[in-house]
Amino acid sequence: MSAPQQEKPAATEGTANTQAVGGGAGRPDGEPAWEAATAVVRVQRRTVRLLSAAQVIGGVGVGVASSLGSLLAEDVAQSETYAGLARTAMTAGAALVGVPLAFLAQRRGRRASLSAGWLTAAIGGFILVGAAVVGSISLLALGMLLFGIGSATNQQSRYAAADLAEPHRRARALSVVVWSTTIGSVIGPNLADPGAAIATTLHLPPLTGAFLLSSICMTAASLLLWLWLRPDPLLLSRQRAQDEQARTGGPRSPAASASMTGTLRLVGAHLRRAPRAAFAFLAVVLAHTVMVAVMTMTPVSMARHGETLTVVGITISGHLLGMYAFSPVVGWLADRYGYLTTMLVGQAVFVASALLSGLSGGSVAMVMAGLFLLGLGWSFSLVAGSAMLSEATPAGLRPGMQGAADTAMNVVAAVGASLSGPLMSGTGFGGLNAFAGILVLPVVGFSFLLARGGRRRTC
Known part of the structure; x- marks a missing residue:
């Protein structure tokens, strides 16, 4: 079974009236x-x-x-x-x-x-x-x-x-x-x-x-x-x-008229009963944390190896290129092959980035390549994860869910950025990248549970 086919049964999991709010390609009566x-x-x-x-x-x-x-x-x-x-x-x-x-x-x-x-x-x-x-x-x-x-x-x-x-x-x-x-x-x-x-x-x-x-x-x-x-x-x-x-x-949906506190309660309840929304939420938050933690300390690591500000600037520019420049391609891949498959590709790119940067030993070329891949992994995760979160949430609750995801993304990333300095001081730049690589494991593990649940519903 192809990846997109595996995702289809799960599309309605935990989502009220998914077809009615645009979660499917058409209405149950066959009309667009x-x-x-x-x-x-x-x-x-x-x-x-x-x-x-x-x-x-x-x-x-x-x-x-x-x-x-x-x-x-x-x-x-x-x-x-x-x-x-x-x-x-x-x-x-x-x-x-x-x-x-x-x-x-x-x-x-x-x-x-x-x-x-x-x-x-x-x-x-x-x-x-x-x-x-x-x-x-x-x-x-x-x-x-x-x-x-x-x-x-x-x-x-x-x-x-x-x-x-x-x-x-x-x-x-x-x-x-x-x-x-x-x-x-x-x-x-x-x-x-x-x-x-x-x-x-x-x-x-x-x-x-x-x-x-x-x-x-x-x-x-x-x-x-x-x-x-x-x-x-x-x-x-x-x-x-x-x-x-x-x-x-x-x-x-009562979400459109709910108070802010009520909206957050509805968001929490939906995440508990909708595995696809919970998976997308987790993937977006952890992807941003991995990106911010490593990106924050890369200029410091390069400066320690004697690199000039010009080289550091070029490296950061390459990172930004990876983050944004290829997002339309990522969006096409996500729509063509499925959100889950695209996010798993993003996790693989994160691992490749961690290996290149962590084993660079001061090599500028390896760090540049690693930071470019770090941005690209973020792009795969953010684009597919954001689309999946929108799909897996009823229309009335989407703004609240999206705002909660962005808030969690920034808060957790800020914690990751604050810990990245002490972590690099204790374990080096390689240790920081190893920690970033480990953060992909919850996303990969959750994806297997999600795919297994989808297969059981098709049996």
Whole structure:
């Protein structure tokens, strides 16, 4: 039996009215799924274009944060001790806002949620400029916290692309939005020099120019979505799903009207009774943890071996290429061969990455190859896992589930990043990669249980 065939029986496991909310290729009576309607397809194409454009524009800020955040923190505080504050505060901001953003989407739609997220991140960027001008560490921390919301908004945009997608195109739609992040992540780190020129003209500290530009870009992304993301893809998909449920006599999901606490309880209950959703949730969280833990310490390891900042920069660029550039291919593979199969390929890529980096012995070529594969394994896991999570969750509960997954992903990754330093100090870069390789075992083990359950249901 092929991998896609193994997955089909499990598609409805623990999911209420999966066919009605777009979990299958068509309705039980043989008619096409509502996502295939001409009007819906037209809205979906426009939605993906808008989301991709917003990712390109707003993603510039995410790229600036990854390259210049620690430098700005060190410059404002006049101490290397505070350099890590940027990463910590931005990660905390992304983690804290995941569920509230999803709850806002659940109540008001993707348009309100995503535009609010980008605008809040832009305000954080303007606060960072002010922090640099007055030399305030407290303002710096607040600005970084709000600026990190841009990362959470960037992540949740991918789910909006899946709201109206046909079941057999869900991963591809999601992956196009993920790919769009590539452009912003490349442009952002290169804004240091143009930003410094603008800052000099405005009599501001040099590093603030890049953050000023990124805040303008995030504001533009917010306006783009607020003005033109109509009809709202989530609200339209929910209405279509409710119409289908009314036609078939299925029960309505209470999630859309639940409180935030009630939504989280429903999310927990669904994860307990829906193995496919639980598997996708676990795979996404652990994949992000593996990526962040190893990526955080790779520049430190390379510096210890005497590599220049230019070489380190090229290595990180290759890593970002692996993360984003091939996501449309990954999306096509996920839709063609199944989400479960694609995520298992991602785990194999993680193992190959750990072997190359862990056994590099200071070899730049091996570290570059290992970090590229680290990003590629993340892409396989995130794209397929996010699509599977959307498929395995009823329409009314999807925003809450997606927000919970992103929050867990950022929190666990932050813990992994904080532990990666002591772990490398105690066991070396090879030991850190070995630990990362071990983290694929829960995903592989869970996948076997999932496949076995699917085979039993077909017997």
